[in-house]
Amino acid sequence: QGQVVESGGGLVQPGGSLRLSCATYGIIFARHIMRWYRQAPGKERELVASITPGGGPTYGDSVKGRFTISKDNTKSTVYLQMTALKPEDTGVYYCNADGAAFLQPDYWGQGTQVTVPS
Numbered sequence: 001q002g003q004v005v006e007s008g009g010g011l012v013q014p015g016g017s018l019r020l021s022c023a024t025y026g027i028i029f030a031r032h033i034m035r036w037y038r039q040a041p042g043k044e045r046e047l048v049a050s051i052t053p054g055g056g057p058t059y060g061d062s063v064k065g066r067f068t069i070s071k072d073n074t075k076s077t078v079y080l081q082m083t084a085l086k087p088e089d090t091g092v093y094y095c096n097a098d099g100a101a102f103l104q105p106d107y108w109g110q111g112t113q114v115t116v117p118s
Helices: none
Strands: 003-007 018-025 033-039 046-051 057-059 067-072 077-082 091-098 112-115
Touching: 003 091, 018 033, 018 091, 018 112, 033 067, 033 077, 046 067, 046 077, 046 091, 057 067
Parallel strands: none
Antiparallel strands: 003 018, 018 077, 033 046, 033 091, 046 057, 067 077, 091 112
16 A cells, blocks of 8 residues: 655744655556646645656745755655745645656645745
8 A cells, every 4th residue: 555654844933944754655657647736725726736757846826936946866756945925825735646647646644734924
């Protein structure tokens, strides 16, 4: 059974930086698009960033220029480097291994909390 596990969340002051990690276990890493989502209380889940097996990144409009997604294929791990954090970045951040394009199962992590106070 595959698993994805997020880590690195915490409380950061506005303007600060934080790096999230998503370690994967028991999945075919090269057959998944890796995605970061976030969700604030009472709001819909929002796609933050994605990276393809070939390394091509995409970003949501709200984080362009501030967040960077990357991965280490030798560790089957994806990262989200967050800078210039704002209170509106607060939420639970989830890692998703999207296997739909490759006829693979999808996996979701348990989430990690990021809090940026006003």
